[in-house]
Amino acid sequence: MNIKAQIPNLFTMLNLFSGCVALFFVSVEQFDLAFYFVCLGIFFDFFDGFFARKFNVAGPLGVQLDSLADMVTSGVVPGFVMFKLLALACNQEEINYAMSHNGIGETHSSIYSYLLWLPFLGFIITLGACYRLAKFNIDERQSDSFIGLPTPANALFFTSLPILSSVLYDDFGFQFSYNKWLLIGLTLISAYIMNAEIPLFSLKIKNFSFAKYKLQIFFLAVSVLMLILLKMLAVPLIIILYVLLSVINNIVTKKASV
Known part of the structure; x- marks a missing residue:
């Protein structure tokens, strides 16, 4: 057995294991630990490709x-996280309605029966990710850049x-996660x-050329600064910044080529 050929696969399995552990923590609503294990999985995901290229064993x-x-x-x-957030939002809405109508025991099931099924819309994220990953495997345009937001x-x-x-x-005192329509909007x-057919720049820097990778270097520098100043608040903002910069x-590139 070629040991070198199995090193990238080992990192891939560690990515999968991290995802499984994250699923457990989402199920018990320990979202912070779920986030950390997703980060760990993405870390392993980066290095499986790194070692595959380094050892020339990609297959x-x-x-x-x-x-x-x-x-x-x-x-x-992420689909399960959204399912949980929508479930919590729907439960809170039902409790608020019941408390404003003569007690918790007097909910109107005819009005709120849809709340039982609404959380499953969160798995639209999972469906979108599945389609994205399948497209990525057969799309030869995404070797040096991305088209559409990467699933990690x-x-x-x-x-x-x-x-x-x-x-x-x-x-x-602001709790946006109880706004089910906002959550559904983010899901869609x-x-x-x-x-989407939106080209997004790759973060793979193959050589230290500032002229060639100035956009990537700027993005990484701003991201580090945001993490230092905002800590956890920076994470979703960094993803939004990545899309906007792309x-x-x-x-700019299109105008320059005209």
Whole structure:
């Protein structure tokens, strides 16, 4: 057995294992630990490709394993997080309604029966991630850049939302995670932007050329600064910044080529 050939696959399996552990923590609503294990999975996901290129052992098995592991860590986990957030939002809405109508025991099931099924819309994120990963495997245009938001970035955005909501509530008394329509809107945007024909710059820096990678270097520098200043609040903002910078870069590049 070629040991070197199995090192990337080992990192891929560690990515998958991290995603499985994250699923457990989402199920018991320990969202902070789920977020950390998703981060760990993405870390392993980066290094499976790194070692595959370094040892020149990239192959079809590794490609399939990588997508299957990403499907869990960056597909199922964020979908499950949104399911949980929507369930909590719906439960809170039902409690608020009951308390304003003569006690908790007097809910109107005819009005709120849809709340039982609404949380399942969160798994639209999982469906979008699955479609994105399948497209990525057969799209030869995405070797040096991305088209559509990568699933790991999408996973970081959604797994950070419960923590962000908790921080905002503790500091400002603002609880956006109980707004089910906002959550559904983010879910639909997520499924779209992962599969949209929007070129996004790659963060792979193959050599230290400032002229060639000035956009990537600027993004990484701003991201580090935001993490230092804002801590957890920075995570979703960094993902939004990544998309905005890519769109601006596309516009500038298109105008320059005209």
